[in-house]
Amino acid sequence: MNDAIRQVTHVQNIRYDKEREALYIIDQSLLPNEERELRLETLEEMVEAIRSLRVRGAPAIGICAAYCLYVLARSIDEEDPDAFLSRLRDYASALNASRPTAVNLAWALGEMETAAASHAGEPRPRLLEALYERAEAIHRDDIAKCAAISEYGLSLLHEGDGVLTHCNAGPLATSRYGTAQGPFFLAAERGMHIRVFADETRPLLQGARLTSYELHRAGVDVTLICDNMASMVMKNGWVQACFVGCDRVAANGDTANKIGTSGVAILAKHYGIPLYVLGPTSTIDLRCPDGAHIPIELRDPEEIKTLWYEKPMALPGVKCYNPSFDVTDHELIAGIVTEKGICRPPYTQSLAELF
Numbered sequence: 182m183n184d185a186i187r188q189v190t191h192v193q194n195i196r197y198d199k200e201r202e203a204l205y206i207i208d209q210s211l212l213p214n215e216e217r218e219l220r221l222e223t224l225e226e227m228v229e230a231i232r233s234l235r236v237r238g239a240p241a242i243g244i245c246a247a248y249c250l251y252v253l254a255r256s257i258d259e260e261d262p263d264a265f266l267s268r269l270r271d272y273a274s275a276l277n278a279s280r281p282t283a284v285n286l287a288w289a290l291g292e293m294e295t296a297a298a299s300h301a302g303e304p305r306p307r308l309l310e311a312l313y314e315r316a317e318a319i320h321r322d323d324i325a326k327c328a329a330i331s332e333y334g335l336s337l338l339h340e341g342d343g344v345l346t347h348c349n350a351g352p353l354a355t356s357r358y359g360t361a362q363g364p365f366f367l368a369a370e371r372g373m374h375i376r377v378f379a380d381e382t383r384p385l386l387q388g389a390r391l392t393s394y395e396l397h398r399a400g401v402d403v404t405l406i407c408d409n410m411a412s413m414v415m416k417n418g419w420v421q422a423c424f425v426g427c428d429r430v431a432a433n434g435d436t437a438n439k440i441g442t443s444g445v446a447i448l449a450k451h452y453g454i455p456l457y458v459l460g461p462t463s464t465i466d467l468r469c470p471d472g473a474h475i476p477i478e479l480r481d482p483e484e485i486k487t488l489w490y491e492k493p494m495a496l497p498g499v500k501c502y503n504p505s506f507d508v509t510d511h512e513l514i515a516g517i518v519t520e521k522g523i524c525r526p527p528y529t530q531s532l533a534e535l536f
């Protein structure tokens with residue numbers, strides 16, 4: 182494998198140093214200008230890191246939260262197993278409340294709680310070891326899932342295709358290759374030429390700061406565009422498919438992803454371009470019947486008005502609406518690509534068959 186691709190796809194966005202018993206993340210809020218690790222030790226630091234998108238991307242926050250819960254479990258001094266479990270559950274709910282939309286967070290914490298419950302009566306070192314093993318397994322599994330998703334995604338592309346992507350679903354947001362971006366790294370590794378158009382993804386600019394950063398460094402042909410240029414690029418005939426990630430997929434296929442995704446899907450339909458959602462089965466929430474039941478995170482208006490500018494771009498009193506995600510109607514989705522294969526409509530049936 183080419184060194185540049187390896188460097189990008191093997192980034193240690195979340196790293197647990199077992200010798201030091203220390204959890205580190207790459208602080209994604211500083212990218213692309215600075216790559217700095219941050220150690221997470223307390224619940225407050227962990228919640229702040231997730232809420233402030235220092236660690237972000239649905240699979241990555243799930244993996245990070247699993248290690249966080251292990252770190253916090255080590256600090257619980259209750260001897261009684263029930264008291265231990267109750268403290269652990271309190272920590273899990275605090276972590277879970279840090280971001281509401283991506284279901285991977287709740288999923289990974291649930292896995293950790295189940296592991297804790299089944300080892301609660303055992304000596305403390307054994308219980309802690311079981312929690313560490315579970316967190317590591319969630320991490321390891323995600324690496325394997327991303328590799329499989331990338332292969333299935335690549336099977337949808339042809340030499341010379343142009344693909345539009347929205348937000349960031351690469352190594353920083355997941356593990357190794359990523360989901361929606363994984364096929365681009367695989368294509369590059371295999372000498373296939375794919376032209377990627379990356380939406381900048383207002384307001385937090387994950388497309389500009391992270392997607393174009395990762396793809397460019399790996400040597401993938403990437404062109405950064407503002408979100409409102411997607412229609413033009415499609416109209417020009419430069420886009421043969423849209424690949425997007427997901428934060429929660431409902432049982433009927435309705436998909437929550439970064440704000441702006443549903444607009445991309447509507448445009449793609451207008452121009453007759455297939456839009457594919459790529460994500461692990463841990464992002465599929467069969468208990469959620471449809472998109473109307475997906476909680477949508479609302480964020481600070483300052484992200485729109487002041488965050489990226491030397492001077493404010495709107496008067497302080499101006500009202501802002503800043504939802505972080507939107508829901509793409511299942512009818513606009515040509516396929517949902519998971520580690521188990523590509524689901525096609527009707528999704529109520531094809532998604533259920535995965536489990």
Ligand code: MRU
Nearest residue numbers: 237238239349350426427438439
């Ligand atoms: O708010 P973020 O940056 O955590 O949003 C998550 C995303 O990057 C996307 O919505 C992504 O496509 C799904 S996560 C691989």
